[in-house]
Amino acid sequence: MNLDELPPSASARVLRVVGEPLLRERLTELGFTTGTRVCVSRRAPLGDPIHVELRGGGFAVRRDEARCVELDDGSGA
Amino acid sequence: MTTGRTAVVTLGAQIARRPQRAALVGSPNVGKTSLFNVLTGMRQKVGNYPGVTVERRSGTMTTPSGSLEVIDLPGTYSLLPRSPDERIARDELLGRVEGDPPPDVVVLVADASHLERSLFLLSQLFELGKPVIVALNQVDLALQAGLEVDAAALSNELGVPVIPTSGRTGEGREDLAAALARGGVKGDPAPLELPPGVDAAAAEISGRLSSLFGGVENARRAVRTRFTSEAAAAALRERIAAESGADAAACLAAFDAARARLAADGVDVATATAAARYAWAEGISARTVRRVAEASPVQHAIDRVLVHPWIGALILIAVFTTVFYVVYDLSSYPIDLVDSSMGALGQWAGGLFGDGLLANFVEKGLVAGFGAFLVFVPQILLLFLLIEALDDTGYLSRAAFLLDRIMGTAGLPGRAFLPLLSGFACAIPAIMATRTIENKTDRFVTILVAPLMSCQARLPVYAVIVGALFVGYGSWARAGVVASMYLIGIVVAFFGAKLLRRGMGGGPRSTLLLELPPYRLPSARTVLRNSLRRTWAFVAGAGPIILALTIALWFGLTFPRNVTYSQDYDASIARAQERLRADSADPAAQGELASLRNARESERLAHTYMGSAAQFIEPVFEPLGFDWKIDVAILGSFAAREVFVPTLGVIYSVGEVEDEEQAEQSGLLERMRTDKRPDGSRVFTPLVGISLLVFYVIALQCISTLAVIKRETNSWKWPLACFLTLTALAYLASLAVFQIGTLIGF
Numbered sequence: 001m002n003l004d005e006l007p008p009s010a011s012a013r014v015l016r017v018v019g020e021p022l023l024r025e026r027l028t029e030l031g032f033t034t035g036t037r038v039c040v041s042r043r044a045p046l047g048d049p050i051h052v053e054l055r056g057g058g059f060a061v062r063r064d065e066a067r068c069v070e071l072d073d074g075s076g077a
Numbered sequence: 078m079t080t081g082r083t084a085v086v087t088l089g090a091q092i093a094r095r096p097q098r099a100a101l102v103g104s105p106n107v108g109k110t111s112l113f114n115v116l117t118g119m120r121q122k123v124g125n126y127p128g129v130t131v132e133r134r135s136g137t138m139t140t141p142s143g144s145l146e147v148i149d150l151p152g153t154y155s156l157l158p159r160s161p162d163e164r165i166a167r168d169e170l171l172g173r174v175e176g177d178p179p180p181d182v183v184v185l186v187a188d189a190s191h192l193e194r195s196l197f198l199l200s201q202l203f204e205l206g207k208p209v210i211v212a213l214n215q216v217d218l219a220l221q222a223g224l225e226v227d228a229a230a231l232s233n234e235l236g237v238p239v240i241p242t243s244g245r246t247g248e249g250r251e252d253l254a255a256a257l258a259r260g261g262v263k264g265d266p267a268p269l270e271l272p273p274g275v276d277a278a279a280a281e282i283s284g285r286l287s288s289l290f291g292g293v294e295n296a297r298r299a300v301r302t303r304f305t306s307e308a309a310a311a312a313l314r315e316r317i318a319a320e321s322g323a324d325a326a327a328c329l330a331a332f333d334a335a336r337a338r339l340a341a342d343g344v345d346v347a348t349a350t351a352a353a354r355y356a357w358a359e360g361i362s363a364r365t366v367r368r369v370a371e372a373s374p375v376q377h378a379i380d381r382v383l384v385h386p387w388i389g390a391l392i393l394i395a396v397f398t399t400v401f402y403v404v405y406d407l408s409s410y411p412i413d414l415v416d417s418s419m420g421a422l423g424q425w426a427g428g429l430f431g432d433g434l435l436a437n438f439v440e441k442g443l444v445a446g447f448g449a450f451l452v453f454v455p456q457i458l459l460l461f462l463l464i465e466a467l468d469d470t471g472y473l474s475r476a477a478f479l480l481d482r483i484m485g486t487a488g489l490p491g492r493a494f495l496p497l498l499s500g501f502a503c504a505i506p507a508i509m510a511t512r513t514i515e516n517k518t519d520r521f522v523t524i525l526v527a528p529l530m531s532c533q534a535r536l537p538v539y540a541v542i543v544g545a546l547f548v549g550y551g552s553w554a555r556a557g558v559v560a561s562m563y564l565i566g567i568v569v570a571f572f573g574a575k576l577l578r579r580g581m582g583g584g585p586r587s588t589l590l591l592e593l594p595p596y597r598l599p600s601a602r603t604v605l606r607n608s609l610r611r612t613w614a615f616v617a618g619a620g621p622i623i624l625a626l627t628i629a630l631w632f633g634l635t636f637p638r639n640v641t642y643s644q645d646y647d648a649s650i651a652r653a654q655e656r657l658r659a660d661s662a663d664p665a666a667q668g669e670l671a672s673l674r675n676a677r678e679s680e681r682l683a684h685t686y687m688g689s690a691a692q693f694i695e696p697v698f699e700p701l702g703f704d705w706k707i708d709v710a711i712l713g714s715f716a717a718r719e720v721f722v723p724t725l726g727v728i729y730s731v732g733e734v735e736d737e738e739q740a741e742q743s744g745l746l747e748r749m750r751t752d753k754r755p756d757g758s759r760v761f762t763p764l765v766g767i768s769l770l771v772f773y774v775i776a777l778q779c780i781s782t783l784a785v786i787k788r789e790t791n792s793w794k795w796p797l798a799c800f801l802t803l804t805a806l807a808y809l810a811s812l813a814v815f816q817i818g819t820l821i822g823f
Contacts, residue, residue: 021307021347022159023588028351029155030590031194036355041377045386046482049589056222057191058593060478065588 003038003052003061003069011039012071019068031055032069096181096260098146100170101212102202103186104194105152105515106594108214110134111244111603112186113149116253123610125791126174131165132512142258148180154194155351156201157308161517170205182208182261184253186242189219189226190595192366196358197351199235200267204302208261211239212253218595223370231365237262245600266298269353272344275304278335285328289320304336305349379596384475393479396472397498400463404456405502405533411455419448437635446627449717450620450781453505457615460499460506461608468513469599474591481589487574490514490589493523497570500530501563504782508789509615516587522577524789525799526570528777531563534718538773540737541722545746546766558770566774569806615785622784630716630780633687640684646677675730682727687712701772701808702765702815704754714778721773725749764823768815776807 006012014036017024031054032038041051041058049062103109114121117136124133134149150169151162158164165174172179185202187195202209213228232239238256242249283297290296303309310332317328340346383389427440467473477491484491492514500507507527514520531539539559547555650673656666682688691708698708706728713724722745726734729752731743740746752760777783777800786796 016345017348024345025157025307025347025351026155026159026588026590028348028355029157029197031197031355033348033352033355041380042384044384044478044482045390048482048485049478049591051380051384051478051593055191055193056224057194060474060481060589060591060593062481062589065590 001071001073002067003071004063004066006040008040008042011037012073013037015070015072017069095142096145098180099182099184099257100148100150100180101184101186102150104154106592107186107188108244109152109186110149112214112242114603114606115244115247115250117147123614126165131161140254140258145257158312159308184210184212186212186214189213189216190222190224192362193358196361197354200354200357203264203266206263208263209237210256210261211237212242213239214242214244216241221373223368223372225367225369227365234361234365235264237264267357269357271301271305271353272349274339274342274344276301278339279304282331282335285331302350305346307347376595389479393476401498404460404499408456408459412452415452419444442628442631446624449627450623454612456503457506457509458608458612460510461611464510465604465607466599469604471594471596474593477591487571488578489523489574490519496523497527497530500527503532504528505785508785509611518581519587522574524786525577526573528782529566529570531566531774535773537736538718538721539770541740542766542770544737545749546761546763562770562774569775618788619784623781626780627716634685636686640681642680646673649673675732678727679730701811702768704760715780718778764818768811771814772807772811775803775810777803
């Protein structure tokens with residue numbers, strides 16, 4: 001599962017960040033590293049962007065960007 | 078090492094030279110600028126970095142060892158040079174900015190409630206080898222979130238002084254000043270644990286790069302963190318290409334090959350360094366931050382309301398309607414005050430020089446020129462007070478969050494909404510307000526389309542044209558015409574934004590990744606100071622340009638002076654005055670005097686450079702349906718669109734009129750309706766009216782807007798490009814309206 005599919009109020013751990021290298025590094029710099037717990041607080045009207053909380057802070061992340069964050073949903077994937 | 082602040086200070090190794098310059102570094106929303114205000118008070122200088130649009134803020138503070146220059150670097154999450162802001166922050170730290178010596182000490186402004194993110198930045202700072210002090214800021218917000226940071230333990234872990242501060246209350250200012258006087262401490266680079274293979278690869282290539290870094294060991298240390306960072310690797314490649322001379326190609330090939338091998342071994346060469354920095358930060362944070370309470374539920378409760386899908390939307394509409402009301406309506410009182418006092422000042426100052434040319438210059442050129450930019454001050458100040466307050470509470474980011482998708486249809490970010498909304502009041506504060514948009518491409522696109530929002534100054538133009546030409550149409554039809562003008566502006570801006578973004582190579586849209594900081598009460602001091610700073614930046618940056626252009630326009634409307642009139646107005650005026658002296662209540666003489674003066678002024682205007690220019694360009698505007706009289710009004714509008722109606726008044730010999738009501742009373746509208754061309758056709762038909770309206774919607778006829786675009790983009794290129802494009806577009810649109818309208822027999 002990717003971050004853009006995480007339902008509001010649910011939380012999960014980051015498995016890895018994929019996609020274009022510069023965006024991937026930027027997401028990592030903001031704290032999206034393997035094992036970090038992230039939580040989607042809510043979605044904006046029309047479903048985009050989403051409000052993500054991690055490491056004690058909140059970020060607005062567009063769904064396109066959130067799609068780059070793969071989550072560990074316990075399925076072992 | 079014992080705990081407590083005394084332990085912290087003993088860490089400050091004495092350095093030989095007294096520090097002269099300190100730089101403040103920190104992520105956005107850590108309260109860095111508030112702390113900067115606390116440190117420097119009103120002793121601040123704001124400017125621009127040469128060649129870029131990044132704002133440069135510096136100030137002077139007093140420390141126990143003397144005065145110190147403090148530079149407030151742009152807020153940045155990382156020191157890797159990607160955006161102009163990050164590049165400037167890095168260049169300034171390395172002393173690469175022309176005319177700026179490198180700072181002697183760097184203050185990392187850390188956010189106590191997200192310490193890990195601040196430590197990430199600190200690990201990059203340590204690698205620059207500068208003496209560092211950590212200002213542990215916003216401790217109050219961390220406590221609200223239930224977190225307590227042990228500053229002494231943190232100082233022990235990091236090996237540099239850690240000073241708890243608050244940009245809001247000013248707490249910690251003295252301690253920080255004392256630490257600055259001692260100069261800070263060079264921290265050891267964080268021991269980053271990179272994936273296996275990286276160190277071996279770095280060691281292998283370090284020999285080749287030893288000259289670049291001054292020694293093999295330095296090269297090895299530098300390369301190991303850059304191998305597995307996309308942005309740092311790109312920057313290093315640039316440097317190798319530029320500085321390695323003949324070896325460059327071989328060096329680059331070896332560098333790329335080593336990275337490719339690591340990638341093949343399963344190392345994420347784009348992100349491993351950043352991940353290692355976080356691993357280090359997590360370790361330190363785990364040992365120094367304690368959860369002392371559950372996080373206060375207040376933050377989430379506020380968010381549940383303010384960012385609620387429809388309650389949040391209603392609140393957003395209410396907030397932005399209030400902002401718009403203040404800028405559009407409430408600001409008219411101080412604006413009128415500035416306007417009338419400058420008018421009175423002009424008359425008074427002109428009067429000091431008698432009745433001649435100099436008096437006219439002082440009143441209509443010099444004082445009017447100052448008035449031309451001072452008149453924007455109330456709107457800018459009011460808008461910024463509101464924007465700064467909303468931003469300081471954290472609400473502006475939420476508004477951007479709510480509006481991001483809608484603005485995204487035009488390729489713009491949510492933050493572009495408020496500036497564009499303000500554009501319906503006036504483009505000047507609107508363009509200034511784009512400062513809240515972080516991404517440069519987004520900001521430029523917003524600046525360039527903001528003039529298309531129909532501003533207040535266009536309303537009297539619309540009203541007079543519609544009032545003069547659409548007689549016999551219902552009031553709904555007239556309102557419809559005016560409303561469509563607003564719509565045309567929005568539609569052109571919409572497609573313009575999309576095209577511009579493509580033209581500027583910005584891709585379909587830049588990334589968002591916008592921080593939603595915790596809510597808090599705005600600090601009156603910060604809000605006031607930032608608003609005043611912005612307003613002053615306008616006055617100092619755009620004011621002189623507006624003054625100069627206003628004087629140039631005055632010149633064009635005043636010279637040449639040796640006009641040969643069609644009749645001897647002076648003699649006729651003298652006769653009318655004579656009759657008035659005999660009978661001061663003679664209404665015929667009063668009327669005659671006024672119309673003689675108006676006729677003389679109209680004829681004089683036709684002979685000025687501006688009048689000649691209008692007649693010269695008449696053939697150009699002919700296909701749009703405009704005659705030279707309209708052209709004079711268009712040229713005059715460049716000073717400000719407000720000038721359109723008074724200029725028409727002068728040309729049609731009714732004297733200066735201000736608005737539609739006066740235009741009706743003075744007979745201007747009637748004269749416009751009945752005015753004929755030499756061939757007997759009417760000058761103003763409804764089709765000419767529409768053509769003229771369309772021209773006014775699109776054309777950038779406002780020197781103040783040009784001046785403020787120059788100020789905000791730090792280059793003449795953008796205002797000129799914007800002016801030429803919009804004027805050409807306005808011309809083509811009006812041409813299409815008039816020609817197609819004529820063809821279909823409108």
